[in-house]
C-alpha cells in the first residue's frame with residue numbers, strides 16, 4: 279500500500295472551542311489508485327492532505343508511505359520526502375516570481391539538485407501534457423490563474439513521485455479543462471503506478487477516480503452515503519425532485 283492513514287486525529291484548540299478537523303481517519307491508497315476526497319468547506323480535507331505530506335503533525339494516529347512512518351522523519355528527511363518521494367499541489371500554490379514557468383515546474387528538481395538544463399528537460403514533457411507547451415518561458419504574472427495551477431501540477435509530477443497529494447488542483451479551471459486534467463492524472467496513476475489522493479469539489483472527479491470518499495466533520499464516509507437521515511423522515515429524497523417516477 280502506498281499511503282496508509284491509521285486513525286489519524288488533528289484537533290485545533292481555540293480559546294473557546296476545539297475544531298475537530300480530522301477525527302479518526304483511516305484510509306489506504308494503493309499503487310496506481312486515484313482516490314477523490316470530497317467534503318464541504320471546512321470539513322478537514324486540506325488538514326488531512328497536509329498531514330499526509332508531513333507538513334503538519336497529527337495529534338494521534340500514524341501515516342505511512344510505502345511502509346515508512348512519515349511522522350518519524352526529521353525536518354531534513356521530511357523536506358527530502360516532499361522533494362523526492364511525493365508530489366504536493368497545495369490549495370494556493372506559490373510560484374516563484376520572476377522565474378519562467380518551465381523553471382517553476384522544475385523547482386523540486388533544481389533543489390535536489392539537478393542541473394538546470396536537465397531539470398528543464400525533465401519538466402518540459404509535464405508542461406506539454408498539461409497543455410502549456412507555449413507558456414514555458416512566461417513569467418508567473420504573465421500566466422492566467424488556471425495556467426499557474428497547471429504549472430503547480432507539472433511541478434508536483436516532475437520528480438516522478440510515488441504519491442501525489444493534490445488539494446483542489448482543478449479549482450481555477452473551467453469544467454472541461456478541469457476534467458481533462460483529472461483524466462490525465464488518472465492515466466498517469468495507472469501508467470506509473472502512482473497513488474493519488476485528491477481533495478476536490480469537482481463532481482467529475484468521482485467518475486474519473488477509482489474511488490471517492492467524503493470527509494464530514496473530520497470523519498470519513500463512502501461517497502454517496504448521505505450520512506444520518508434527517509430527523510422525522512426515513513425515506514430518501516428523490517434524485518430529481520418533481521420528476522415522474524413512472
Ligand SMILES: Nc1ncnc2c1ncn2[C@@H]1O[C@H](COP(=O)(O)OP(=O)(O)OP(=O)(O)O)[C@@H](O)[C@H]1O
Nearest residue numbers: 290297299317318319320321322323324325326369
Ligand atoms: N491552523 C489552524 N488553526 C485553527 N483552525 C484551523 C487551522 N487550519 C484549519 N482550521 C480549521 O479546521 C477545519 C478544517 O479546515 P480545512 O482547511 O482542513 O478544511 P477544508 O475541507 O480543506 O475546507 P475547504 O474546502 O474550504 O478548503 C476548519 O474549521 C478550519 O477553520
Ligand SMILES: [Mg+2]
Nearest residue numbers: 323324369445
Ligand atoms: Mg481546503
